[in-house]
Amino acid sequence: MTFFSTCLVNLEELYEKKIGDILDRRLSINLPIAEKNAGVDEILSILTARDHIWIVESKENKKLCGIITESDVLRFLVPSKLPKYIFSSRYGASIYYGTIKKAEDMMQRHIIKTSPDEKVGKALSRMVNSGLRRLPVVENNKLIGEITLHCIIQILLGKR
DSSP: OOHHHHOSSOHHHHHHSBHHHHOOGGGGGGOOEEETTOBHHHHHHHHTTOSEEEEESOTTTOBEEEEEEHHHHHHHHSOOOOOGGGGGSGGGOOTTTTOOOBHHHHOBOOOOOBOTTSBHHHHHHHHHHHTOSEEEEEETTEEEEEEEHHHHHHHHTTOO
């Protein structure tokens, strides 16, 4: 007996479902979000409980601008010994030297995302090819949720 024969959900069926069909919109209330002008203290405070934060233009319109992960913050916490002329670049950004003031100073702007109409199989391929465990779900430029590997595993095991 293989794992796939014990799964409560057929993988092929799951791959063909749309993200919107498996997205639990109730969880969108609890998404880790912060506005792009949020201070470093707010970002660090959120990261004490979560491992990532979706950065939005405003909490009202939820237009997705970027993401900050624990790894990003770690990189900005370490004071690098860089020449002063480098501080104008992203690699010279540092919480230690005070060159980072807001969320938009440390967020990753290139976001790989999905939509409610995309098939789960395609989103999973994008996650694998990009080395990601989560994708934001965006509709009309608005963050409406996130799909995670954890969520997919729960579905496979029949727990969602």
